[in-house]
Amino acid sequence: MKQLIHYLKNLPPTPFPCFPIIGHLHLLFKHNSSLPRTLAKLSESYGPILYLWFGFRPVLVVSSPLAVEQSLGQNDLIFAGRPQLIAGKIIGYNNSILLLASDTNHCRNLRRILTANILSPIRLKFISAVCHDEALSVIRQLYKSGHHFCDQSQRNKDSELAALAATGSVIAVKDQQMVDMNALFYDFTYQVMVRMIVGKHDGSRWVSKNGNKFKEVLKKMYEISGSIYTRDILPLVRNMRSEKRMRVIHEKSDEMLQELLEEERSRMTSSCCMVNKDMSVVQVLLTMQTTHPTTYTDDILKGVILVLFLAGVDTSASTMEWIMTLLLNNPFALMKAQAEIDEQIGHGRIVEEADLRNLNYVRCIINETLRMYPTVPMLLPHESSKDCLVGRYHIPRGTMLLVNVWGIHNNPQLWDNPKKFMPERFEGINENQVGYKFMPFGSGRRRCPGENLAMRVIGQLIGLLIQCFEWERTSEELINMEERVRLTMLKVKPLRAKFGPRLSMLNQISQI
Numbered sequence: 001m002k003q004l005i006h007y008l009k010n011l012p013p014t015p016f017p018c019f020p021i022i023g024h025l026h027l028l029f030k031h032n033s034s035l036p037r038t039l040a041k042l043s044e045s046y047g048p049i050l051y052l053w054f055g056f057r058p059v060l061v062v063s064s065p066l067a068v069e070q071s072l073g074q075n076d077l078i079f080a081g082r083p084q085l086i087a088g089k090i091i092g093y094n095n096s097i098l099l100l101a102s103d104t105n106h107c108r109n110l111r112r113i114l115t116a117n118i119l120s121p122i123r124l125k126f127i128s129a130v131c132h133d134e135a136l137s138v139i140r141q142l143y144k145s146g147h148h149f150c151d152q153s154q155r156n157k158d159s160e161l162a163a164l165a166a167t168g169s170v171i172a173v174k175d176q177q178m179v180d181m182n183a184l185f186y187d188f189t190y191q192v193m194v195r196m197i198v199g200k201h202d203g204s205r206w207v208s209k210n211g212n213k214f215k216e217v218l219k220k221m222y223e224i225s226g227s228i229y230t231r232d233i234l235p236l237v238r239n240m241r242s243e244k245r246m247r248v249i250h251e252k253s254d255e256m257l258q259e260l261l262e263e264e265r266s267r268m269t270s271s272c273c274m275v276n277k278d279m280s281v282v283q284v285l286l287t288m289q290t291t292h293p294t295t296y297t298d299d300i301l302k303g304v305i306l307v308l309f310l311a312g313v314d315t316s317a318s319t320m321e322w323i324m325t326l327l328l329n330n331p332f333a334l335m336k337a338q339a340e341i342d343e344q345i346g347h348g349r350i351v352e353e354a355d356l357r358n359l360n361y362v363r364c365i366i367n368e369t370l371r372m373y374p375t376v377p378m379l380l381p382h383e384s385s386k387d388c389l390v391g392r393y394h395i396p397r398g399t400m401l402l403v404n405v406w407g408i409h410n411n412p413q414l415w416d417n418p419k420k421f422m423p424e425r426f427e428g429i430n431e432n433q434v435g436y437k438f439m440p441f442g443s444g445r446r447r448c449p450g451e452n453l454a455m456r457v458i459g460q461l462i463g464l465l466i467q468c469f470e471w472e473r474t475s476e477e478l479i480n481m482e483e484r485v486r487l488t489m490l491k492v493k494p495l496r497a498k499f500g501p502r503l504s505m506l507n508q509i510s511q512i
Contacts, residue, residue: 036404040406049067049391058399060400068403069435072382072403072442079444080446081384088100110304131460138461138465179497180496188317197281221253260305282305314488315454319370341359344358353459360427361423366462468509
C-alpha cells in the first residue's frame with residue numbers, strides 16, 4: 001500500500017522495504033561503508049534521483065550533474081534553506097550561523113559580510129601575504145629539523161627546534177626524517193586563520209591564553225560533525241549525553257570567542273569607524289557593530305568567527321594531506337610538478353602567490369585531488385521550502401536534499417578511469433567549464449564563499465613543499481588510501497612522510 005501511495009504521488013524511486021520508524025536506515029549500514037559510497041551504490045540500482053526516509057525525515061538524494069542542475073540550478077531558491085538540526089541549535093547559535101541558517105535576509109546579510117568585507121579581492125591580497133608568511137615558517141621549521149637531524153645533542157640544545165618537536169609535527173626515527181603531515185597541515189591552516197581573524201600575535205592575550213585550547217575545541221566540534229544527522233533522524237532515541245557534550249563544547253567555544261571580542265573591543269578606539277584591508281576580521285566585525293549594534297550582536301559576530309574557523313581549518317588541511325598522499329603514491333606526478341616549478345620559477349627564488357596562476361600542473365593536481373577526495377563529499381543538507389519538481393518527480397515541501405558530490409566525482413560514466421590519479425585530465429580545462437560534473441565547493445546560492453581563500457592557502461604551501469623538498473614514502477608499500485567521512489573526508493591513518501631539502505634549492509631554503 002505504501003509503495004502504491006508513493007507511486008500515485010509521483011515521488012522519485014525508493015528502495016523496498018521501508019520499515020516503520022527507521023525508514024531506510026537499515027540500507028545505510030548494510031554495505032559497511034561511508035555514506036557517500038553507500039548512496040552511490042543505491043543510485044546505481046535506483047537511478048540518480050532517489051527518495052529515502054531517514055527515520056521520520058524524507059530525503060532526496062541526487063547523484064548526477066543533471067539532477068544537481070535540476071535541484072540547485074532550476075530550483076535554487078526553493079532548495080536554499082537548511083534543515084533545522086540539533087547541532088546547529090546548540091553549537092550554531094540557534095541555527096543562525098551562515099553554514100546552517102535558513103535562506104532569510106539574515107543569511108543573505110551574513111553572506112554579504114563575508115564576500116564584501118572579509119573575503120573581498122582586496123582583503124584576499126592581504127590574507128595571501130599572511131598565508132605566504134606562515135608557509136615560509138613551515139619551510140623554515142622543516143629545514144631546521146633536517147639540518148640538525150644528524151647531531152642529536154645539538155638538536156636538543158636548539159630551543160627553536162625543540163619547540164617544533166614539542167608540537168609533534170616532526171618525528172625522529174633512527175636514521176630517517178619523518179614528518180607528521182596531518183599535524184603539520186592542521187597547525188598551518190589553524191595559524192593562518194588565527195592571524196587572519198585575530199591579527200598579529202604580538203601582544204594578544206587571547207592567543208597566548210586560548211590559542212591552543214580553542215584548537216582542541218575545534219577538533220571536538222569536527223568529531224561531533226561525524227554524526228550530525230543521527231541525532232535528528234530518530235527523535236525518540238536521541239542521545240541526551242551527546243547533547244550535553246555538545247553544550248559543554250559550545251560553552252567553552254562561546255566563552256573564548258567572547259573573550260576575544262572583549263579584548264579587541266578594549267583596544268579599538270572610537271575613531272575606528274571605517275573598514276580597511278589591514279584590519280583583522282574581529283576588527284572588521286566590531287567596526288560594523290559600532291554602526292549597527294542591533295544587527296551585529298555579539299552572538300552574530302561570534303557565529304561569523306566560528307564559521308571561518310570551522311570552514312577554513314580542517315577542510316584545507318585534509319585536502320593538502322590527500323594531495324601529498326596521492327603524490328607520494330604517484331612519484332612521477334611529483335617529479336612533473338617539480339619540473340614545472342623549476343621551469344617557471346627556477347632555483348633563484350621561491351614560489352610566491354602570484355606564481356600560482358602559471359603553475360598549471362600544480363593546479364591540475366589540486367583539482368584532481370578534489371575530484372577523487374572532495375573535501376565535503378556530501379554537501380551540507382538543503383531543504384525544500386515548498387513543493388517542486390526535480391526531473392519529472394514531485395518533491396514535497398520540507399524534504400531534505402543531499403547532493404552526493406563524491407558519487408558524481410567518481411562516476412565512471414562521467415570520468416574515464418575515475419579511480420586513477422590523473423591530473424592531466426584537467427589540463428587545458430577551466431574547472432568552471434565542467435559544470436556540475438565537478439563542484440568541490442558546492443553550487444548555487446549556498447556555494448562556499450571561501451573558495452578563493454582555500455585555493456590560495458592550499459596552493460601556496462603545496463607549491464613550496466614541492467619546490468623545496470624531496471618527498472618519499474616511509475616504506476616501499478603504497479600508502480593506505482582508506483577514508484573516514486565526517487562532514488569532511490579524512491584519511492583513516494594520518495600521513496607520515498620522509499623528506500629532505502632539494503640540493504638545487506638549498507641556498508634559497510637556508511635564507512628563509
